[in-house]
Amino acid sequence: MSLPETFLWGGATAANQCEGAYQADGRGLANVDVIPTGEDRMQVMLGRMKMLEPDATHFYPAMNGIGMYENYREDIALFAEMGFKCYRLSIAWTRIFPNGDEQEPNEAGLRFYENLFEECHKHGIEPIVTITHFDCPIHLIQTYGGWKNPKMVEFYKNLVTVLFTRFKGLVKYWITFNEINMILHLPFMGAGLVFEEGENELQIKYMAAHHELLASAWATKIAHEIDPENKVGCMLAAGMVYPYTCNPKDVWKGMTQDRENYMFIDVQARGYYPSYAKKMFEREGIELHLTPEEEQILQENTVDFISISYYSSRCTSADPDMQTMAGNAFDTVKNPYLDTSEWGWLIDPLGLRITLNSLYDRYQKPIFIVENGLGAVDVPDENGYVEDDYRISYLRDHLAAMKDAVELDGVELLGYTMWGPIDLISASTGEIKKRYGFIYVDQDDDGSGSRKRYKKKSFEWYKKVIASNGEDLT
Numbered sequence: 001m002s003l004p005e006t007f008l009w010g011g012a013t014a015a016n017q018c019e020g021a022y023q024a025d026g027r028g029l030a031n032v033d034v035i036p037t038g039e040d041r042m043q044v045m046l047g048r049m050k051m052l053e054p055d056a057t058h059f060y061p062a063m064n065g066i067g068m069y070e071n072y073r074e075d076i077a078l079f080a081e082m083g084f085k086c087y088r089l090s091i092a093w094t095r096i097f098p099n100g101d102e103q104e105p106n107e108a109g110l111r112f113y114e115n116l117f118e119e120c121h122k123h124g125i126e127p128i129v130t131i132t133h134f135d136c137p138i139h140l141i142q143t144y145g146g147w148k149n150p151k152m153v154e155f156y157k158n159l160v161t162v163l164f165t166r167f168k169g170l171v172k173y174w175i176t177f178n179e180i181n182m183i184l185h186l187p188f189m190g191a192g193l194v195f196e197e198g199e200n201e202l203q204i205k206y207m208a209a210h211h212e213l214l215a216s217a218w219a220t221k222i223a224h225e226i227d228p229e230n231k232v233g234c235m236l237a238a239g240m241v242y243p244y245t246c247n248p249k250d251v252w253k254g255m256t257q258d259r260e261n262y263m264f265i266d267v268q269a270r271g272y273y274p275s276y277a278k279k280m281f282e283r284e285g286i287e288l289h290l291t292p293e294e295e296q297i298l299q300e301n302t303v304d305f306i307s308i309s310y311y312s313s314r315c316t317s318a319d320p321d322m323q324t325m326a327g328n329a330f331d332t333v334k335n336p337y338l339d340t341s342e343w344g345w346l347i348d349p350l351g352l353r354i355t356l357n358s359l360y361d362r363y364q365k366p367i368f369i370v371e372n373g374l375g376a377v378d379v380p381d382e383n384g385y386v387e388d389d390y391r392i393s394y395l396r397d398h399l400a401a402m403k404d405a406v407e408l409d410g411v412e413l414l415g416y417t418m419w420g421p422i423d424l425i426s427a428s429t430g431e432i433k434k435r436y437g438f439i440y441v442d443q444d445d446d447g448s449g450s451r452k453r454y455k456k457k458s459f460e461w462y463k464k465v466i467a468s469n470g471e472d473l474t
């Protein structure tokens with residue numbers, strides 16, 4: 001038996017990609033609500049096109065999600081039917097603090113999550129809660145500039161204090177920021193950053209990242225103080241960068257790109273900025289103005305576990321003429337040994353084992369795979385049934401590689417939550433056509449459809465995987 005009996009099998013979603021009901025029960029507006037579909041999407045996500053309120057000419061898919069705000073009981077019951085031991089979800093900050101800077105929380109928002117967590121426990125499902133999955137209240141962006149501003153740390157402390165206090169006993173596993181390194185790649189989506197003409201983007205991104213790292217350390221401290229049972233994790237959009245050849249220049253470039261991502265986890269897991277980052281800041285003229293108090297907070301409040309999303313490895317070359325393609329927000333050179341998904345993401349199961357080993361070697365802390373999956377076009381038959389053998393095959397190969405990492409390499413792994421167990425809105429494209437789920441949702445990219453849920457072939461397959469604790473992957 002390769003996986004421990006306590007292994008947490010489940011699935012992962014994010015509030016803005018499935019809840020919808022963006023104005024219900026006093027919820028405020030967030031950056032994620034005003035990211036449209038279509039050709040402006042990328043410029044908005046990059047923070048280069050300012051969109052701080054919806055307009056009539058765009059479609060905003062997060063506003064309605066897949067209607068999970070109303071349907072969560074039925075959806076959780078389906079997760080339970082698959083045997084989920086845990087369910088990773090995120091809190092919409094604007095349900096708790098509609099503007100972000102209030103003193104008193106919105107009771108209706110708290111009650112919604114309380115009911116949801118209780119529903120999970122009713123089914124023996126452990127909630128794994130991401131505090132911030134890309135969302136930031138619009139009011140905080142308009143008034144303070146989002147994470148550019150150190151005041152954000154105080155607002156975040158207020159938020160987490162309310163969450164840890166209210167949900168004590170209901171939630172034990174917390175993740176501070178989803179894919180914290182995404183701030184470098186999609187800064188408006190990741191942290192509500194909008195750039196003005198002539199601003200130094202790099203300085204702003206690292207300053208904002210520093211504020212998030214401080215907020216994360218504070219959250220860890222407060223979580224442990226409120227309940228010593230709490231386990232707090234960081235979260236990395238992971239995937240090793242391979243050198244395209246053994247030319248040392250390619251190898252060096254791969255190492256440099258890996259460090260760009262590792263830097264965040266180095267701070268959260270070791271408690272200080274690594275020397276290569278400090279040197280890079282000096283070279284680039286980046287000033288973080290780190291105070292001794294800040295250094296201490298980072299040092300004394302490292303995370304309990306490291307969580308990751310893994311969709312693929314990446315590949316790089318020092319040759320400037322080498323063509324790159326888009327992966328999960330990270331450009332990569334096409335790896336000739338790997339296939340790609342319908343959205344052009346590389347598929348590399350062994351890369352998961354390589355990535356897990358590299359992270360475990362580096363940090364020696366338990367790891368949690370909190371996202372992994374395949375976005376694909378599904379074509380249901382007249383009964384709504386999808387034979388998604390391609391999805392089963394992707395997941396099977398990745399789970400086999402994951403088991404090797406545990407069984408053959410000794411990586412300490414807490415669990416695996418497959419991304420998007422129910423079809424939801426894609427973060428990168430805003431489509432629902434890019435489906436990940438074990439459960440099909442009858443909805444189109446323009447939001448139309450009955451929203452009825454149907455079990456796909458992979459539903460029964462995953463149920464069997466969980467029941468056998470990963471022994472039966474056939």
Ligand code: BGP
Nearest residue numbers: 014179309375425426427428429
């Ligand atoms: C990660 C995000 C998720 C999720 C996933 C799949 O970057 O944390 O929110 O969406 O990627 O990406 P996409 O939805 O773009 O296919």
